[in-house]
Amino acid sequence: MKKKLFIFFMILTIISILLLAVGCKIQEDEIPDNDNGLSSGDNDNNINSGDNTQNHTHTFANEWSTDKQYHWHASTCEHVLTEDKAKHIFDDNGMCNICKYYSSYGFTFQLNSNNDAYTITGLEDDNDDTQIVLPSSYSGKPVTSIDKNAFKGCDNLTSVTIPTSITKIEQGAFDGCNGLVGVYITDMLSWLNIQFQGNDSNPLDYAKKLYLNNQLVTKLTIPRDLNSFNIFAIYNCDDLTEIIVEEQNATYKSDGNCLIEKETNRLIFGCKNSIIPSYITAIGSAAFEGCKGLTSVEIPSGVEHIGFDAFRNCTDLTTVKIQPGVKYIYDGAFQNCSKLTNIALPQGIIDIRAQAFSGCKSLTTIAIPSGTQNIGQGAFTSCANLTSATIPVGVESIGAFAFLNCPSLTIYCAETSKPINWEDTWHSNCPVEWGYNI
Secondary structure, three states, rough: OOHHHHHHHHHHHHHHHHHHHHHHHHHHHHHOOOOOOHHHHHHHHEEEEEEEEHHHHHHHEOEEEEOOOOEEEEEOOOOEEEEEEEEEEEOOEEEOOOOOOOOOOOOEEEEEOOOOEEEEEOOOOOOOOOOOOOEEOOOOOOOOOOOOOHHHHHHHOOEEEEOOOOOOOOOOOOOOOOOOOOOOEOOHHHOOOOOOOOOOOOOOOHHEEEEEEEEOOOOOEEEEOOOOOOOHHHHOOOOOOOEEEOOOOOEEEEOOOOOEOOOOOEEEOOOOOOOOOHHHHOOOOOOOOOOOOOOOEEOOOOOOEEEOOOOOOOOOOOOEEEOOOOOOOOOOOOOOOOOOOEEEEOOOOOOEEEOOOOOOOOOEEEEEEOOOOOEEEOOOOOOOOOOEEOOOOOOOEOOOOOOOOOOOEEEEEEOOOOOOOOOOOOOOOOEEEOOOOO
């Protein structure tokens, strides 16, 4: 009996010891961390080790550690702890007042070769903003350019704000940004001085709408200090109805809602409401290219040159009246004017250059005036509704495929046979009636 009681008390003793051990373990696991990352068991810098108590002082780096949101001092002892952790407080230059960390604003950057300015190279991987505002400075230095293909394929972008610090935008920087509906700027002179490097460098190629200090630009005011006009800064700005130049500008003037070079009287740029003044000597390259809403135009007699792509892609243009005096119609001058139904070419024209009327699919007849010497390659290609073209004696050369893709066309030539300098493919198998009396 005594033996049984002894065994019973031994079992109770073992169970009690086990329960006590589990309770201590639970209590130890439930001790919370304090605010500065120190374990609450480390109060007064005491580190418990068995029955011995050792004194320990945590040490922290003098330099700040940072991420995009916070700064802190990291521990330099064997414990993984932080001290003074807090959110950044940024100034107007994007620098934290406390730790001097610079915000990237969600962009990636590259320092230029002179180490004095940054180029924006794209968006950070986690930046899914649709309305982006480009910074004017980064890490204490100005941001002056946007790299080639920087935002290529960012079709979720709806607006972009360009700071005055930007002086150059590389080719393809906004390629494929089909969702853009607005470009925002704060200074017109800075915008007009940007060097746009080729196709899709200007976000206006997609947005079509330019906002100056949050106001839609319908009246283009050329500042007095602008001495070189880059037409691609305003190209595709569909809402322009008025063009004026500040009187103190030494290079340009405005007349008839046209931007005109003072020294040469060359028309540099026009809009949908332009009326070309009689004293104009030339229509500059791309002067009206892509001008939406331009329905008719009269070229005065003083104009000798209609420049490259001058009216290209004016898809609302239906009527063009050219007064005698024009001698040269340059490459692509009226290309893709798809609603142009009639154009009378006056005597005195010498050259009709390559693709000058290509894609004018509403044209039905064309009469080349006597005195014309050259018709360029593809000059009337893809004029799908062209049924009649007359060519006088004396045309010295006609380029290859001048009448390509004109399926309904018959060509009437005053020459009795093909002159030697006409390309063999000039008529692209359209029927030709030789010896026609014009």
